[in-house]
Amino acid sequence: MRWTHWINFPVLALMIWSGLLIYWANDVYTITLGGRTLIRFFPEWFYQLLHVPHRLAEGMAFHFLLMWFFMLNGFLYVLYTIFSGAWRQLLPNRHSFKEAWLVLLHDLHIRKTIPPQNKYNAAQRIAYTAIIIMGIGSVATGLAIYKPAQLYWLCWLCGGYHFARILHFALTIGYVLFFVIHVVQVILAGWNNFRSVVSGFEVEERSFDHLKTDDHATGKP
Amino acid sequence: MQQANHKKNKPELTVQQKINRRNFISFTTFFVVGGALFGSWKWLYNAPEETPGITAGASKPLRRALNKTELFFRRIFSNNHPVKTYPKRMAAKRVRVNGDIGIDDKGFNPQGWQLAVIKSPKETLQLSLDELRALPKSELIFDFKCVVGWDQIQHWAGVKFSDFITHYGLQDQARMQYVGMATPNEEYYVGLDMASALHPQTLLAYEMNEQPLRPEHGAPLRLIIPVKYGIKNLKRIGTISFSNERPPDYWAEQGYDYYSGL
Numbered sequence: 001m002r003w004t005h006w007i008n009f010p011v012l013a014l015m016i017w018s019g020l021l022i023y024w025a026n027d028v029y030t031i032t033l034g035g036r037t038l039i040r041f042f043p044e045w046f047y048q049l050l051h052v053p054h055r056l057a058e059g060m061a062f063h064f065l066l067m068w069f070f071m072l073n074g075f076l077y078v079l080y081t082i083f084s085g086a087w088r089q090l091l092p093n094r095h096s097f098k099e100a101w102l103v104l105l106h107d108l109h110i111r112k113t114i115p116p117q118n119k120y121n122a123a124q125r126i127a128y129t130a131i132i133i134m135g136i137g138s139v140a141t142g143l144a145i146y147k148p149a150q151l152y153w154l155c156w157l158c159g160g161y162h163f164a165r166i167l168h169f170a171l172t173i174g175y176v177l178f179f180v181i182h183v184v185q186v187i188l189a190g191w192n193n194f195r196s197v198v199s200g201f202e203v204e205e206r207s208f209d210h211l212k213t214d215d216h217a218t219g220k221p
Numbered sequence: 222m223q224q225a226n227h228k229k230n231k232p233e234l235t236v237q238q239k240i241n242r243r244n245f246i247s248f249t250t251f252f253v254v255g256g257a258l259f260g261s262w263k264w265l266y267n268a269p270e271e272t273p274g275i276t277a278g279a280s281k282p283l284r285r286a287l288n289k290t291e292l293f294f295r296r297i298f299s300n301n302h303p304v305k306t307y308p309k310r311m312a313a314k315r316v317r318v319n320g321d322i323g324i325d326d327k328g329f330n331p332q333g334w335q336l337a338v339i340k341s342p343k344e345t346l347q348l349s350l351d352e353l354r355a356l357p358k359s360e361l362i363f364d365f366k367c368v369v370g371w372d373q374i375q376h377w378a379g380v381k382f383s384d385f386i387t388h389y390g391l392q393d394q395a396r397m398q399y400v401g402m403a404t405p406n407e408e409y410y411v412g413l414d415m416a417s418a419l420h421p422q423t424l425l426a427y428e429m430n431e432q433p434l435r436p437e438h439g440a441p442l443r444l445i446i447p448v449k450y451g452i453k454n455l456k457r458i459g460t461i462s463f464s465n466e467r468p469p470d471y472w473a474e475q476g477y478d479y480y481s482g483l
Binding site: 010025026062065147201 | 278
Protein backbone atom coordinates (compact mmCIF):
# COMPACT_ATOMS: atom_id res chain seq x y z
CA MET A 1 0.00 0.00 0.00
CA ARG A 2 2.84 2.36 0.89
CA TRP A 3 4.70 1.64 -2.32
CA THR A 4 1.78 2.20 -4.62
CA HIS A 5 0.80 5.31 -2.67
CA TRP A 6 4.19 6.94 -3.11
CA ILE A 7 4.52 5.87 -6.74
CA ASN A 8 1.07 7.15 -7.49
CA PHE A 9 1.83 10.61 -6.19
CA PRO A 10 4.53 11.61 -8.72
CA VAL A 11 2.90 9.68 -11.57
CA LEU A 12 -0.47 11.35 -11.03
CA ALA A 13 1.20 14.74 -10.64
CA LEU A 14 2.93 14.26 -14.01
CA MET A 15 -0.28 12.97 -15.59
CA ILE A 16 -2.01 16.14 -14.47
CA TRP A 17 0.85 18.28 -15.75
CA SER A 18 0.99 16.60 -19.16
CA GLY A 19 -2.81 16.68 -19.27
CA LEU A 20 -2.60 20.41 -18.78
CA LEU A 21 -0.25 20.70 -21.76
CA ILE A 22 -2.93 18.93 -23.81
CA TYR A 23 -5.87 20.82 -22.39
CA TRP A 24 -4.27 24.18 -23.17
CA ALA A 25 -4.68 23.51 -26.91
CA ASN A 26 -8.46 23.63 -26.51
CA ASP A 27 -9.19 25.22 -23.14
CA VAL A 28 -12.93 25.65 -23.39
CA TYR A 29 -14.17 24.76 -19.93
CA THR A 30 -15.68 27.38 -17.66
CA ILE A 31 -18.07 27.44 -14.76
CA THR A 32 -20.88 29.78 -15.68
CA LEU A 33 -23.79 30.73 -13.48
CA GLY A 34 -26.60 32.90 -14.79
CA GLY A 35 -24.64 34.04 -17.81
CA ARG A 36 -21.64 35.11 -15.76
CA THR A 37 -18.40 33.23 -16.05
CA LEU A 38 -17.22 32.51 -12.54
CA ILE A 39 -14.18 30.38 -13.27
CA ARG A 40 -12.33 30.01 -16.53
CA PHE A 41 -10.02 27.04 -16.83
CA PHE A 42 -7.40 28.45 -16.85
CA PRO A 43 -6.33 32.09 -16.70
CA GLU A 44 -3.38 33.13 -18.83
CA TRP A 45 -1.08 33.86 -15.87
CA PHE A 46 -1.55 30.28 -14.71
CA TYR A 47 -0.37 28.90 -18.06
CA GLN A 48 2.56 31.29 -18.17
CA LEU A 49 3.60 30.36 -14.66
CA LEU A 50 3.77 26.67 -15.56
CA HIS A 51 5.15 27.17 -19.10
CA VAL A 52 2.17 25.37 -20.56
CA PRO A 53 1.56 27.00 -23.99
CA HIS A 54 2.46 25.29 -27.29
CA ARG A 55 3.45 21.93 -25.90
CA LEU A 56 0.57 19.75 -27.11
CA ALA A 57 2.71 17.14 -28.91
CA GLU A 58 5.04 16.82 -25.94
CA GLY A 59 2.11 16.65 -23.52
CA MET A 60 0.46 13.86 -25.49
CA ALA A 61 3.69 11.87 -25.67
CA PHE A 62 4.21 12.11 -21.90
CA HIS A 63 0.54 11.45 -21.13
CA PHE A 64 0.42 8.29 -23.26
CA LEU A 65 3.62 6.97 -21.71
CA LEU A 66 2.73 7.71 -18.10
CA MET A 67 -0.77 6.28 -18.48
CA TRP A 68 0.78 2.79 -18.49
CA PHE A 69 2.46 3.40 -15.14
CA PHE A 70 -0.67 4.97 -13.69
CA MET A 71 -2.81 1.99 -14.75
CA LEU A 72 -0.28 -0.61 -13.64
CA ASN A 73 0.23 1.02 -10.26
CA GLY A 74 -3.50 1.36 -9.67
CA PHE A 75 -4.03 -2.23 -10.70
CA LEU A 76 -1.34 -3.43 -8.26
CA TYR A 77 -2.89 -1.41 -5.44
CA VAL A 78 -6.33 -2.91 -6.03
CA LEU A 79 -4.84 -6.40 -6.23
CA TYR A 80 -3.00 -5.78 -2.98
CA THR A 81 -6.08 -4.59 -1.11
CA ILE A 82 -8.01 -7.61 -2.34
CA PHE A 83 -5.38 -10.22 -1.45
CA SER A 84 -4.26 -8.69 1.82
CA GLY A 85 -7.83 -8.31 3.03
CA ALA A 86 -7.26 -4.59 3.49
CA TRP A 87 -10.41 -3.96 1.49
CA ARG A 88 -12.39 -4.86 4.61
CA GLN A 89 -11.06 -1.77 6.32
CA LEU A 90 -11.40 0.41 3.25
CA LEU A 91 -14.80 -0.27 1.74
CA PRO A 92 -17.64 1.73 3.28
CA ASN A 93 -20.23 -0.36 5.10
CA ARG A 94 -23.86 0.39 5.76
CA HIS A 95 -23.06 2.68 8.70
CA SER A 96 -20.39 4.61 6.90
CA PHE A 97 -22.48 7.28 5.27
CA LYS A 98 -24.21 8.28 8.51
CA GLU A 99 -20.99 8.12 10.47
CA ALA A 100 -19.04 10.04 7.86
CA TRP A 101 -21.36 12.97 8.42
CA LEU A 102 -20.61 12.87 12.14
CA VAL A 103 -16.89 12.69 11.40
CA LEU A 104 -17.20 15.69 9.16
CA LEU A 105 -19.02 17.67 11.85
CA HIS A 106 -16.37 16.65 14.35
CA ASP A 107 -13.50 17.62 12.06
CA LEU A 108 -15.07 21.00 11.45
CA HIS A 109 -15.29 21.48 15.21
CA ILE A 110 -19.06 21.58 15.17
CA ARG A 111 -19.46 18.42 17.21
CA LYS A 112 -17.32 17.33 20.09
CA THR A 113 -17.80 13.58 19.95
CA ILE A 114 -16.67 11.31 17.17
CA PRO A 115 -18.08 7.90 16.25
CA PRO A 116 -15.92 4.91 17.20
CA GLN A 117 -13.11 4.45 14.73
CA ASN A 118 -11.17 1.53 13.42
CA LYS A 119 -8.07 1.92 11.31
CA TYR A 120 -9.99 4.16 8.98
CA ASN A 121 -13.03 6.17 9.99
CA ALA A 122 -16.19 6.27 7.95
CA ALA A 123 -15.24 9.45 6.11
CA GLN A 124 -11.91 7.97 5.21
CA ARG A 125 -13.47 4.76 4.00
CA ILE A 126 -15.67 6.75 1.66
CA ALA A 127 -12.86 9.02 0.53
CA TYR A 128 -10.35 6.25 -0.10
CA THR A 129 -12.87 4.12 -1.93
CA ALA A 130 -14.06 7.09 -3.95
CA ILE A 131 -10.53 7.94 -5.05
CA ILE A 132 -10.11 4.43 -6.46
CA ILE A 133 -13.39 4.74 -8.32
CA MET A 134 -12.19 8.11 -9.58
CA GLY A 135 -8.96 6.48 -10.75
CA ILE A 136 -10.89 3.84 -12.64
CA GLY A 137 -13.10 6.62 -13.99
CA SER A 138 -10.10 8.57 -15.23
CA VAL A 139 -8.73 5.54 -17.02
CA ALA A 140 -12.12 4.75 -18.56
CA THR A 141 -12.89 8.31 -19.70
CA GLY A 142 -9.29 8.74 -20.80
CA LEU A 143 -9.41 5.66 -22.99
CA ALA A 144 -12.81 6.75 -24.27
CA ILE A 145 -11.44 10.03 -25.60
CA TYR A 146 -8.14 8.44 -26.67
CA LYS A 147 -9.69 5.70 -28.83
CA PRO A 148 -13.33 6.71 -29.36
CA ALA A 149 -13.56 4.62 -32.53
CA GLN A 150 -11.95 1.36 -31.42
CA LEU A 151 -13.36 1.59 -27.89
CA TYR A 152 -16.70 2.97 -29.06
CA TRP A 153 -18.57 1.01 -26.39
CA LEU A 154 -16.47 2.63 -23.68
CA CYS A 155 -17.02 6.04 -25.22
CA TRP A 156 -20.74 5.33 -25.25
CA LEU A 157 -20.61 4.20 -21.60
CA CYS A 158 -18.88 7.42 -20.66
CA GLY A 159 -21.66 9.46 -22.25
CA GLY A 160 -20.00 10.20 -25.58
CA TYR A 161 -16.84 12.00 -26.60
CA HIS A 162 -17.81 15.40 -25.23
CA PHE A 163 -19.09 14.24 -21.91
CA ALA A 164 -16.17 11.86 -21.43
CA ARG A 165 -13.74 14.75 -21.93
CA ILE A 166 -15.62 16.86 -19.37
CA LEU A 167 -15.65 13.95 -16.90
CA HIS A 168 -11.96 13.34 -17.45
CA PHE A 169 -11.29 17.00 -16.71
CA ALA A 170 -13.60 17.14 -13.69
CA LEU A 171 -12.00 14.06 -12.16
CA THR A 172 -8.63 15.75 -12.43
CA ILE A 173 -9.95 18.79 -10.58
CA GLY A 174 -11.28 16.26 -8.06
CA TYR A 175 -7.77 14.88 -7.50
CA VAL A 176 -6.42 18.32 -6.81
CA LEU A 177 -9.14 18.95 -4.22
CA PHE A 178 -8.57 15.52 -2.71
CA PHE A 179 -4.87 16.28 -2.51
CA VAL A 180 -5.45 19.56 -0.66
CA ILE A 181 -7.75 17.99 1.94
CA HIS A 182 -5.51 14.94 2.21
CA VAL A 183 -2.42 17.02 2.95
CA VAL A 184 -4.24 19.15 5.52
CA GLN A 185 -5.43 15.98 7.26
CA VAL A 186 -1.94 14.50 7.19
CA ILE A 187 -0.52 17.62 8.81
CA LEU A 188 -3.24 17.51 11.47
CA ALA A 189 -2.64 13.81 12.07
CA GLY A 190 0.98 14.52 12.79
CA TRP A 191 4.41 13.10 12.28
CA ASN A 192 3.80 9.66 13.70
CA ASN A 193 1.05 9.01 11.20
CA PHE A 194 3.06 10.35 8.30
CA ARG A 195 5.98 8.20 9.29
CA SER A 196 3.80 5.12 9.22
CA VAL A 197 2.94 5.65 5.55
CA VAL A 198 6.65 5.63 4.79
CA SER A 199 7.88 2.96 7.16
CA GLY A 200 4.82 0.82 7.74
CA PHE A 201 4.68 1.08 11.54
CA GLU A 202 3.54 3.50 14.13
CA VAL A 203 4.78 4.18 17.58
CA GLU A 204 2.17 3.92 20.27
CA GLU A 205 2.77 5.20 23.75
CA ARG A 206 1.68 2.76 26.40
CA SER A 207 1.46 3.18 30.12
CA PHE A 208 4.51 4.87 31.62
CA ASP A 209 7.31 5.13 29.15
CA HIS A 210 7.02 1.76 27.54
CA LEU A 211 6.99 1.87 23.81
CA LYS A 212 5.76 -0.72 21.46
CA THR A 213 5.98 -1.11 17.74
CA ASP A 214 2.84 -2.06 15.98
CA ASP A 215 2.05 -2.59 12.38
CA HIS A 216 0.20 0.41 11.12
CA ALA A 217 -2.20 0.88 14.02
CA THR A 218 -4.85 3.54 14.33
CA GLY A 219 -4.33 6.58 12.27
CA LYS A 220 -6.02 9.22 10.29
CA PRO A 221 -5.25 9.71 6.62
CA MET B 222 0.52 -10.04 21.82
CA GLN B 223 3.23 -12.49 22.74
CA GLN B 224 5.68 -10.40 20.87
CA ALA B 225 4.53 -7.15 22.44
CA ASN B 226 4.89 -8.55 25.94
CA HIS B 227 8.28 -9.79 25.04
CA LYS B 228 9.28 -6.34 23.91
CA LYS B 229 7.86 -4.72 26.99
CA ASN B 230 10.25 -6.68 29.12
CA LYS B 231 13.25 -5.57 27.16
CA PRO B 232 15.18 -2.55 28.25
CA GLU B 233 13.69 0.67 26.98
CA LEU B 234 16.74 1.58 24.97
CA THR B 235 16.50 -1.52 22.82
CA VAL B 236 12.97 -0.74 21.74
CA GLN B 237 13.92 2.81 21.02
CA GLN B 238 16.86 1.54 19.02
CA LYS B 239 14.59 -0.79 17.14
CA ILE B 240 12.32 2.08 16.28
CA ASN B 241 15.24 4.16 15.20
CA ARG B 242 16.63 1.39 13.08
CA ARG B 243 13.35 0.75 11.33
CA ASN B 244 12.88 4.44 10.81
CA PHE B 245 16.33 4.76 9.39
CA ILE B 246 15.92 1.86 6.98
CA SER B 247 12.49 2.99 5.84
CA PHE B 248 13.39 6.60 5.31
CA THR B 249 16.66 5.76 3.61
CA THR B 250 14.78 3.47 1.22
CA PHE B 251 12.17 6.17 0.74
CA PHE B 252 14.71 8.82 -0.20
CA VAL B 253 16.88 6.52 -2.27
CA VAL B 254 13.90 5.24 -4.28
CA GLY B 255 12.49 8.76 -4.46
CA GLY B 256 15.82 10.05 -5.67
CA ALA B 257 16.02 7.30 -8.26
CA LEU B 258 12.51 8.12 -9.50
CA PHE B 259 13.38 11.79 -9.64
CA GLY B 260 16.56 10.96 -11.50
CA SER B 261 14.69 8.83 -14.04
CA TRP B 262 12.25 11.65 -14.56
CA LYS B 263 15.10 14.12 -15.08
CA TRP B 264 16.62 11.71 -17.58
CA LEU B 265 13.32 11.32 -19.43
CA TYR B 266 12.61 15.03 -19.39
CA ASN B 267 16.05 16.01 -20.66
CA ALA B 268 16.52 13.08 -23.03
CA PRO B 269 18.03 14.07 -26.38
CA GLU B 270 15.77 14.62 -29.34
CA GLU B 271 15.37 11.83 -31.87
CA THR B 272 17.38 11.95 -35.08
CA PRO B 273 15.12 13.72 -37.59
CA GLY B 274 13.80 11.30 -40.17
CA ILE B 275 10.29 10.12 -40.90
CA THR B 276 9.47 11.26 -37.39
CA ALA B 277 11.11 14.15 -35.60
CA GLY B 278 10.65 16.66 -32.83
CA ALA B 279 10.10 14.25 -29.93
CA SER B 280 12.70 13.00 -27.49
CA LYS B 281 14.12 9.54 -28.17
CA PRO B 282 12.43 7.67 -25.31
CA LEU B 283 9.09 9.39 -25.89
CA ARG B 284 9.15 8.45 -29.57
CA ARG B 285 9.93 4.87 -28.64
CA ALA B 286 7.02 4.91 -26.21
CA LEU B 287 4.68 6.33 -28.86
CA ASN B 288 5.70 3.62 -31.32
CA LYS B 289 5.29 0.85 -28.74
CA THR B 290 1.91 2.20 -27.71
CA GLU B 291 0.93 2.25 -31.38
CA LEU B 292 1.73 -1.46 -31.66
CA PHE B 293 -0.48 -2.18 -28.67
CA PHE B 294 -3.46 -0.21 -29.91
CA ARG B 295 -3.15 -1.54 -33.45
CA ARG B 296 -4.16 -4.89 -32.03
CA ILE B 297 -7.59 -3.64 -31.12
CA PHE B 298 -8.07 -1.94 -34.48
CA SER B 299 -10.79 -3.53 -36.53
CA ASN B 300 -12.74 -2.77 -39.67
CA ASN B 301 -15.74 -3.87 -37.67
CA HIS B 302 -15.40 -0.84 -35.40
CA PRO B 303 -17.15 1.86 -37.38
CA VAL B 304 -17.18 5.39 -36.02
CA LYS B 305 -20.55 6.64 -34.88
CA THR B 306 -22.66 8.26 -37.58
CA TYR B 307 -25.30 10.96 -37.14
CA PRO B 308 -28.48 12.11 -38.86
CA LYS B 309 -28.07 14.78 -41.52
CA ARG B 310 -29.73 17.52 -39.49
CA MET B 311 -26.98 17.34 -36.90
CA ALA B 312 -24.21 18.13 -39.37
CA ALA B 313 -22.60 21.55 -38.97
CA LYS B 314 -23.58 24.16 -41.55
CA ARG B 315 -20.47 26.22 -40.91
CA VAL B 316 -17.74 23.67 -41.09
CA ARG B 317 -14.63 24.60 -39.21
CA VAL B 318 -11.53 25.41 -41.26
CA ASN B 319 -8.40 24.83 -39.27
CA GLY B 320 -5.47 25.23 -41.59
CA ASP B 321 -4.27 25.88 -45.11
CA ILE B 322 -0.85 24.24 -45.07
CA GLY B 323 -0.12 22.88 -48.53
CA ILE B 324 -3.16 24.52 -50.15
CA ASP B 325 -2.24 28.18 -49.79
CA ASP B 326 -0.59 28.67 -53.18
CA LYS B 327 -2.41 31.31 -55.23
CA GLY B 328 -2.01 29.89 -58.70
CA PHE B 329 -3.74 26.55 -58.16
CA ASN B 330 -6.15 25.65 -60.95
CA PRO B 331 -8.73 23.03 -59.90
CA GLN B 332 -9.67 22.45 -63.56
CA GLY B 333 -6.19 21.28 -64.40
CA TRP B 334 -6.05 19.00 -61.36
CA GLN B 335 -5.54 15.29 -61.69
CA LEU B 336 -4.94 12.64 -59.07
CA ALA B 337 -1.62 10.83 -59.51
CA VAL B 338 -1.68 7.27 -58.19
CA ILE B 339 1.84 5.93 -58.13
CA LYS B 340 1.39 2.19 -58.68
CA SER B 341 5.09 1.50 -58.98
CA PRO B 342 8.18 3.58 -59.70
CA LYS B 343 7.46 3.06 -63.40
CA GLU B 344 3.71 3.27 -63.52
CA THR B 345 1.54 6.20 -62.51
CA LEU B 346 -2.21 6.41 -62.93
CA GLN B 347 -3.63 9.86 -63.73
CA LEU B 348 -7.26 10.25 -62.74
CA SER B 349 -9.69 13.10 -63.22
CA LEU B 350 -12.36 14.06 -60.74
CA ASP B 351 -15.10 12.92 -63.14
CA GLU B 352 -13.64 9.44 -63.21
CA LEU B 353 -13.75 9.31 -59.42
CA ARG B 354 -17.28 10.70 -59.37
CA ALA B 355 -18.34 7.84 -61.61
CA LEU B 356 -17.50 5.37 -58.84
CA PRO B 357 -20.09 4.49 -56.18
CA LYS B 358 -20.61 7.43 -53.86
CA SER B 359 -20.62 6.97 -50.08
CA GLU B 360 -21.83 9.48 -47.54
CA LEU B 361 -20.54 9.90 -44.04
CA ILE B 362 -21.83 12.11 -41.24
CA PHE B 363 -19.49 11.71 -38.30
CA ASP B 364 -17.80 13.56 -35.50
CA PHE B 365 -14.57 14.98 -36.91
CA LYS B 366 -11.93 15.15 -34.18
CA CYS B 367 -9.01 17.51 -34.09
CA VAL B 368 -5.87 16.57 -32.22
CA VAL B 369 -6.14 19.74 -30.11
CA GLY B 370 -9.45 18.61 -28.64
CA TRP B 371 -12.32 20.15 -30.56
CA ASP B 372 -14.73 18.07 -32.60
CA GLN B 373 -17.56 18.78 -34.98
CA ILE B 374 -20.23 16.70 -36.69
CA GLN B 375 -19.64 17.03 -40.41
CA HIS B 376 -21.19 15.69 -43.58
CA TRP B 377 -18.90 14.41 -46.32
CA ALA B 378 -19.31 12.32 -49.44
CA GLY B 379 -16.98 10.65 -51.89
CA VAL B 380 -15.65 7.30 -52.91
CA LYS B 381 -14.59 4.78 -50.31
CA PHE B 382 -10.86 4.28 -50.42
CA SER B 383 -11.41 0.51 -50.40
CA ASP B 384 -13.78 0.78 -53.41
CA PHE B 385 -11.20 2.93 -55.16
CA ILE B 386 -8.54 0.25 -54.57
CA THR B 387 -10.77 -2.49 -55.97
CA HIS B 388 -11.94 -0.50 -58.95
CA TYR B 389 -8.47 0.42 -60.13
CA GLY B 390 -7.02 -3.02 -59.44
CA LEU B 391 -4.66 -1.80 -56.76
CA GLN B 392 -4.94 -4.95 -54.62
CA ASP B 393 -1.24 -5.65 -54.90
CA GLN B 394 -0.40 -2.16 -53.72
CA ALA B 395 -2.91 -2.51 -50.89
CA ARG B 396 -0.95 -5.48 -49.59
CA MET B 397 1.83 -3.09 -48.67
CA GLN B 398 1.87 -1.65 -45.21
CA TYR B 399 1.42 2.06 -45.81
CA VAL B 400 -0.27 4.63 -47.99
CA GLY B 401 1.27 8.04 -48.52
CA MET B 402 -0.67 11.09 -49.69
CA ALA B 403 0.57 14.57 -50.48
CA THR B 404 -0.78 17.89 -51.73
CA PRO B 405 0.16 18.87 -55.31
CA ASN B 406 2.80 21.28 -53.98
CA GLU B 407 4.03 18.56 -51.60
CA GLU B 408 4.02 20.90 -48.62
CA TYR B 409 1.58 18.79 -46.62
CA TYR B 410 1.80 15.02 -46.61
CA VAL B 411 0.50 12.18 -44.51
CA GLY B 412 1.34 8.53 -43.98
CA LEU B 413 -1.36 6.01 -43.12
CA ASP B 414 -1.18 2.40 -42.05
CA MET B 415 -3.00 0.28 -44.62
CA ALA B 416 -5.56 -1.09 -42.16
CA SER B 417 -6.79 2.42 -41.34
CA ALA B 418 -6.78 3.47 -44.99
CA LEU B 419 -8.90 0.44 -45.93
CA HIS B 420 -11.35 1.03 -43.08
CA PRO B 421 -14.84 1.05 -44.64
CA GLN B 422 -15.42 4.67 -43.63
CA THR B 423 -12.27 6.10 -45.18
CA LEU B 424 -13.28 8.35 -48.08
CA LEU B 425 -11.69 10.20 -50.93
CA ALA B 426 -14.19 13.02 -50.50
CA TYR B 427 -15.33 15.49 -53.13
CA GLU B 428 -18.49 16.80 -51.47
CA MET B 429 -19.28 18.52 -48.21
CA ASN B 430 -22.87 19.20 -47.15
CA GLU B 431 -23.95 17.87 -50.57
CA GLN B 432 -21.97 20.55 -52.43
CA PRO B 433 -18.63 20.24 -54.22
CA LEU B 434 -15.75 20.92 -51.87
CA ARG B 435 -14.77 24.53 -51.41
CA PRO B 436 -11.09 25.43 -51.81
CA GLU B 437 -10.51 25.96 -48.08
CA HIS B 438 -11.90 22.48 -47.39
CA GLY B 439 -9.53 20.86 -49.83
CA ALA B 440 -11.13 21.04 -53.30
CA PRO B 441 -11.23 19.16 -55.52
CA LEU B 442 -10.51 15.96 -53.55
CA ARG B 443 -9.55 15.41 -49.93
CA LEU B 444 -9.08 12.57 -47.53
CA ILE B 445 -11.66 11.88 -44.83
CA ILE B 446 -10.38 9.22 -42.49
CA PRO B 447 -12.53 9.11 -39.34
CA VAL B 448 -10.29 6.63 -37.50
CA LYS B 449 -7.60 9.32 -37.38
CA TYR B 450 -7.29 12.81 -35.97
CA GLY B 451 -7.86 15.76 -38.31
CA ILE B 452 -4.11 16.14 -38.89
CA LYS B 453 -4.22 13.04 -41.11
CA ASN B 454 -7.22 14.19 -43.16
CA LEU B 455 -5.22 15.65 -46.02
CA LYS B 456 -6.82 18.37 -48.12
CA ARG B 457 -6.36 18.63 -51.90
CA ILE B 458 -4.78 15.26 -52.60
CA GLY B 459 -2.20 15.45 -55.38
CA THR B 460 -0.52 12.06 -55.19
CA ILE B 461 -1.21 8.69 -53.61
CA SER B 462 1.62 6.22 -53.18
CA PHE B 463 2.18 2.86 -51.49
CA SER B 464 5.09 1.62 -49.45
CA ASN B 465 6.25 -0.88 -46.88
CA GLU B 466 8.08 1.88 -45.04
CA ARG B 467 6.41 4.74 -43.26
CA PRO B 468 5.83 7.52 -45.80
CA PRO B 469 6.74 11.06 -44.67
CA ASP B 470 4.15 12.67 -42.40
CA TYR B 471 3.97 16.39 -41.75
CA TRP B 472 2.92 16.30 -38.11
CA ALA B 473 4.98 13.25 -37.18
CA GLU B 474 7.93 15.49 -38.04
CA GLN B 475 6.67 18.00 -35.47
CA GLY B 476 6.73 15.63 -32.52
CA TYR B 477 3.27 14.09 -32.93
CA ASP B 478 2.48 10.42 -32.85
CA TYR B 479 2.83 8.85 -36.30
CA TYR B 480 -0.20 6.64 -35.83
CA SER B 481 -2.59 9.24 -34.36
CA GLY B 482 -5.40 6.68 -34.51
CA LEU B 483 -8.76 6.95 -32.80
